[in-house]
Amino acid sequence: MKKSLAALILFAGLNASAQTPAHEKLVQYVKPIIGTQRMGHTYPGATVPFGMVQLSPETDTPSYELNGKYNPDVYKYCAGYQYDDKTIVGFSHTHFSGTGHSDLGDFLIMPTVGALKLNPGTADKPGSGYRSAFSHANEVSEANYYKVKLDESNITAEMTTSARVGFHQYTFPKSDQSHIILDLMAGIYNYPDKTVWTYVKILNDSTLVGYRQTNGWARTRTLYFAMAFNKKFTQYGFKKYEKRQVYGGFWGKFNQSKNFPEIAGKQIRAYFDFKTEADEKIKIKFALSPVSMDGAMANMQAEVPGWDFDKVKTDGQALWETALEKITVSGSVAKKQDFYTAMYHTMINPTMYMDVDGQYKGIDQNIHKADGFTNYTTFSLWDTYRALHPLFNIIEPQRNADMVKSMLLHYDQSPEHMLPVWSNSGNENWCMSGYHSVSVLADAVVKGNAPFDANKALDAAVATARHRNYEGIGEYIDKGYIPDEKTGVSVSNTLEYAYDDWAIAQMAKKLDKMDIYNEFIKRSENYKNVYDPAVGFMRPKLANGTFRAKFDPLSTINEGFIEGNSWNYTLFAPQDPEGLIKLMGGDKRFVRYLDSLFTMELPDKYFAETEDITRDGIIGNYVHGNEPSHHVAYLYNWTDKPWKTQERIRMILNRMYKPTPDGLGGNDDTGQMSAWYIFSTLGFYPVAPASNDYAIGSPAINGAVIQVGGGKIFTINVKNQSEKNVYIQKMVLNGKPLTGLSITHQDIMAGGEITFFMGSKHK
């Protein structure tokens, strides 16, 4: 094992601040293509860290409906791109990374030559529309850069971004009929009425502005744009695809479909025509704003005043380099590709959500201004409270604090007076269970990363957790569990609420609000109320206090759970592993339970019930592709067999993450799967966020250096690590033996050094 280069530099007495490490460029290891095949739901396009624009190709965007019914194919295209597809429809400016439900895909642009075709056509006949065949051989996907050759037109498409501006560069062949198509109907998780309204205003022969209002997963969302070409178009026009037209009485005065500067309607595709020489580049700057067309134009002018494509690309990649350098690891190229792509995927969502002047649209549908902080959106909190936000508290503490501020403003502006559940672009879609934003707040407060009003955060958490008419909270408060009669997900909700309540209690304790601590620490024990000792599982309970007769611990749907069966969810008391083990009959029975989980054969009929993941996302009956069991492999630490944690973690790392397009075993879930990877690779994991403790796992690299802020570093040395040497023989922290199975947040943030001594046999 060799020390990481950065660590060596440090040892040589050099300054260790984030700016100085003279090591190799880490951005080279980012492979955005990882996860684009099958269920990863990532995208290969260009974005900067936490950028508002995610400019990426769509290989398909099937309709949400097919013959009046839900179209299951739509699910594959949550990020608009599937690696196995042979055609590209176009390039749009907004994408979620790794989600299991979706939206966005705004403002699809496609360059074409020849006769104008305003319909995309079909994948089996790319020439039938503006869609084009492409080949991965002609495709380049880097952090903040995407390039592909479009076979139909022989156009080379390149794209890069700044935070709020997508920059396209299309190299055309010689043609008198070169077109740029702007499809305002296209979208991800689209259905016929999703586009509520579209407006476009042509300002001059090379500039336009407009907006698109959608009713999607974000129910009421308007996104504004400004679009500038580096070359004057010779003419322009549009076609409407809606059945019903606006009152037509007096519109005959103009030919509105051609060279008319004001376009509006529900289903619109516009085009801009050019004559191009061979290899002529048409460049497009496409700025977004959640506030106004003026805002979009101001964003463009502030971020990309000129036309230097390479500068925008380079500037954005420099941002990535700085972000990636927060952790330097040593290991194989494949390991670094896995690691830095995981780092990359943790820094896409949440996304910045405000104009350069700080204005944004709140969930109250009013315009607000973020003063002195960055406002964020895209909070997939059921996923990300687990490891993503804890990771931010180490490597991006300022951003995490700003995310908390954004969540507190959401609370202020929320008509329901609740913290976000799954929020996007000033909308709440209530996706998934629990009120896990409280965990994010508590984790930041408990760990001392709280440059916000912590008492207000506590108030918001308490108000949210006392919201009696939110999914069974009233019954939960009254009975200590949610009755099965109330909801089909009564058990998982009860368990998640109990954890969240514990997080609130920890925050209250930190803030010395002991009445609140007492209320919520009591609530946090509610997990015990749905455990049926007769069967040894968490089990749906009726309002009368008896357990429901019908019960299958392998089944999820209608069995009281969501995205996890009772076998997995029974282990969901991360706040109290000791209590859980006691409840379940002590160490021996608990280890046997865990072993069974990882090794049992899951009958096919149950696999169909595990949502969002491929068969690869499951080990035995352990479902890594969904989140509820992300802490489970670490639970052996609380038994007399902690080495089994080390073994399982390495197995999961090996089986669930590969540096290939199909390298993710399930949805990346806006970075939670990647955050699990980063922590577990480094050798520790936040089993219970809102605690200062990280559970020790098994480091899977040869060493790492974490920039923990203020010029301090935390060095991880891993001696004798290999695919076989997965067992910890001993640990030394800052020169002293580490005998427990955890390290604290303070251990890390103070800077220092931990050394793992690995071996092939467990101790």
Place this chain on the structure above:
Amino acid sequence: MKKSLAALILFAGLNASAQTPAHEKLVQYVKPIIGTQRMGHTYPGATVPFGMVQLSPETDTPSYELNGKYNPDVYKYCAGYQYDDKTIVGFSHTHFSGTGHSDLGDFLIMPTVGALKLNPGTADKPGSGYRSAFSHANEVSEANYYKVKLDESNITAEMTTSARVGFHQYTFPKSDQSHIILDLMAGIYNYPDKTVWTYVKILNDSTLVGYRQTNGWARTRTLYFAMAFNKKFTQYGFKKYEKRQVYGGFWGKFNQSKNFPEIAGKQIRAYFDFKTEADEKIKIKFALSPVSMDGAMANMQAEVPGWDFDKVKTDGQALWETALEKITVSGSVAKKQDFYTAMYHTMINPTMYMDVDGQYKGIDQNIHKADGFTNYTTFSLWDTYRALHPLFNIIEPQRNADMVKSMLLHYDQSPEHMLPVWSNSGNENWCMSGYHSVSVLADAVVKGNAPFDANKALDAAVATARHRNYEGIGEYIDKGYIPDEKTGVSVSNTLEYAYDDWAIAQMAKKLDKMDIYNEFIKRSENYKNVYDPAVGFMRPKLANGTFRAKFDPLSTINEGFIEGNSWNYTLFAPQDPEGLIKLMGGDKRFVRYLDSLFTMELPDKYFAETEDITRDGIIGNYVHGNEPSHHVAYLYNWTDKPWKTQERIRMILNRMYKPTPDGLGGNDDTGQMSAWYIFSTLGFYPVAPASNDYAIGSPAINGAVIQVGGGKIFTINVKNQSEKNVYIQKMVLNGKPLTGLSITHQDIMAGGEITFFMGSKHK
């Protein structure tokens, strides 16, 4: 004849400023019900002068479509109310006054008791929905006050307004099931997709905000509201009527249809429940904003902070009193009712269009701020350039100047870089022909009422008139007329452009821009190019310079004209009556032509082609109910038979205007019909706006005093006037005989006195 009371007071030496006249209240003569029967298209509800809120009952709002086709019934309901109807659907907050196409009808409110019915039901079965029968016996309609008893519920509804706030007061019976329904789907000229989006946010147990976005005559329009009750509702909810629902995945967490504070969708009706005691009043303040929900709330707080219904009513009526006092007339009660209702109808549209802080949404769909002036919308310029804006230049010069400023900002913000044609709420619907905004600008500049950038006004007018791709302007410039091949309205457009060009020339002359003067004075003669001396009519001309063979001077549709046949439009050269008379063969033939127009029998088949008016709106073949002939009766002044003008004017006044619900012979057209009435009743008329001259007609009152600003008055004495004594025997202006047939704008605005001596025989 006796002098008007105000004039007598003046003669007694009292100060004559606008504030002081101690005469009877003029507001008593305002009968908003005039014109609500048949084709007047006025409404009986409450508004203040030029107010942003027009709160009025809807008796019906039929769908624009019936079985997939245009529903001709929709036309009757341009203002939402037809006097002959027996039921009221509810009370909405926005209405055009007197238009022939329509929109608006936003935010319909209806109080009910008993079982909740969220559908309006049908007129023949009012109990089948929330609709109620009513009787005119239980109806009061005053300026800024409307009251009606709803027979179904026994609720007395009263309403009044401030500029931006509608104030409802509903006196309920005792009931445990009292409801206020807020129908967000209802609207005028409605069709199934017109409501693009609706959003409602409940702030507390008595306050809500929201908005409604529509795709109507105003293509892209969002109107925001804030609604406050004086009593807490016990519960609330809504129902969605759209077929397709939003993604439903995670919404089961709440019962969203009841007591859930965030409502959004396309087709929504909401309700608010109360328990009421006998005669308990539920009051509602309903504020509008074109900018935001915050803006609506600020408007409410600024204009109506308290709950004093009577104060709001009294304050608004005081505004009307001040506005009406600009002209005091003496005459019968019926005459005063006609006159002051006409005054009232001239001061509804255009309407104020900005928040209390000056913000408004421009036609560029951006938010702007009006600094130092009032921004207006609802410009029906094809109608109003003729007499309404000239009237404002006398009695409301400041408002007219602000309207010009609003039009110039429209020009600045217009994607087409054109002055408004028919604009409403930051939208252009291009209704009707010509570019008559230039006449409004020129009239203000020529008359010296130009506290705006007059050179900029000229630039805007010229740019608009040179807009080659606007409805034949290119051909008009090249050939001197619009070829019949280009458009079905080639002749009327050619004639109107020629007049507008003359107006531009006058403005240019006033501003000493002689090159522009020369260009446009030449263009103004283009009217001659479509006159066919062989038939003695203006006639469609082909691109090759020959007249079209097929021609029927009595027909309008597809004959080269709009809202007027060739018989009427042949007289449309108000800028050059002498030239026209010469063109048509001299005095004798011209008088015979005019006489024929007024006396001929129009065969039934042609009547069907005269749009927007009842049979009563026609005298012979003279169509008063449409505007193109509004100057025609005055044209005798340019012949040797000027007494025929006097006779015709009195005939038109008598036949076209009555103080009854059916008292208007055609659409009031946002006040143009009423402005014609006011001028003609006073004895003069602006035949060619942008000229300083008014043609003398025949005064139809016994005297009048006009407040012309700066404390000055212009007094009109009419001696010996009666229904028979319609002929002017002599005129004296400021003590000197007036021998011509015109007075100037300066004569009026300088203050002074004119005396008409009337007799039963023409001189």
